Amino acid sequence: MITSRQVVKIINEELQKDLDDNSRAVLSRVKDKIEILEEIDYLGQYKQPVVDRSDAFKEAEKMFK
DSSP states (O other): OOOHHHHHHHHHHHHTSOOOHHHHHHHHHHHHHHHHHHHHHHHHHHOOOSSOHHHHHHHHHHHHO
């Protein structure tokens, strides 16, 4: 299976070739979108939630009682 990093590497290699401006812009946008998706995936895997949902739910119950 090919990874997104490998796709970005291939796009970077293509960007170094002699391309017209439109093709270069399209490849650059695709690369940027892949990198954004990688970052979202990374943050989803490793970032801890700021507030524990169970604590937030308990606080909300106290407010509405």
